[in-house]
Amino acid sequence: MNIENVTISSNKEIAMNLWRMSMNAPKIAAAYMGPGQFINILPNNNWEHPIRRPMSIASVNGNNVEIIYKIFGDITDQLSRKNSGDTINILGPLGNVFTEWDNKDVEPILIGGGVGLAPILNVYESCRNPFMIIGAKTASEHFMKHDPKNNIYLTTDDGSLGIAGNVMKAMDEIVLHENSIIYACGPEPMLHVLQKHAANKNIRIQLSVESYMGCGVGLCQGCVIERQNGHVQEHSYHEKYSLVCLDGPVYKNSEVTFG
Ligand SMILES: Cc1cc2nc3c(=O)[nH]c(=O)nc-3n(C[C@H](O)[C@H](O)[C@H](O)COP(=O)(O)OP(=O)(O)OC[C@H]3O[C@@H](n4cnc5c(N)ncnc54)[C@H](O)[C@@H]3O)c2cc1C
Secondary structure (H helix, E strand, O other): OEEEEEEEEEEEEEEOOEEEEEEEOHHHHHHOOOOOOEEEEEOOOOOOOOOOEEEEOOEEEOOEEEEEEEOOOHHHHHHHOOOOOOEEEEEEEEOOOOOOOOOOOOEEEEEEEHHHHHHHHHHHHHOOOOEEEEEEOOHHHOOOOOEHHHOEEEEEOOOOOOEEOOHHHHHOOOOOOOOEEEEEEOOHHHHHHHHHHHHHHOOEEEEEOOOOOOOOOOOOOOOEEEEOOOOOEOOEOOOOEEEHHHHOOEEEOOOEEOO
């Protein structure tokens, strides 16, 4: 793990309220282990917002690290006002990685909902012809083409682009096999439904969880998620709860529960 002052090389709006930022981050790029990992960003060195904000790594090319982020509140708004040449402080790379997507015997089904698309696109860029489903509320939040012939399915809640409905509607178009693995990142209700779906179909799933997070390194204990079959032992709650920053953000099958 590194802490690095990095220089922004580009920062552009790619869809409504959705931005892609590239930064020159040699230390973080050198330590990067693969899709799933994230960085924790401090856009300004002041006491107004002392807590960092986690963002998944969307790609790493040479020294260049990219994120894709949506403006939710103050920090992401501040990020969107940064120009190339500005610096920000980042901590990372943090967290674990998606696995097996590079195994030629595996059929990856990639699913991103909302801002969960960043780590999913990262896997997509590295995979051979996977299926990918990206869900959003409306057409203006998408920046890709709905292209079922090339196994790219976009969904919109309001039906303004691609398949009308949520990502589960697009799942109906995909035939699952024994060697399919679902890789998903997005809101917890989506992850919950997909987790149940995978269990019903008896296929494997890897879920990247975006819980609220403070430090990103296990100190603040802010990002707990319940383990499926956890129990509390005397003086320890770690048997029952997992820290997304240290144990995750990627969890397999029914390791954690959203219920
Ligand atoms: C491991 C990880 C990876 C992430 N990757 C990305 C990414 O690639 N792109 C991206 O846009 N965002 C990502 N996020 C979420 C991102 O960190 C938050 O959107 C960010 O903290 C918002 O900061 P803010 O100051 O702009 O808004 P805040 O003022 O912190 O929040 C604004 C509103 O957004 C909601 N909110 C904030 N964070 C979360 C959250 N984690 N879960 C649910 N609701 C939340 C809150 O309800 C709040 O009212 C990730 C989070 C985690 C834990």
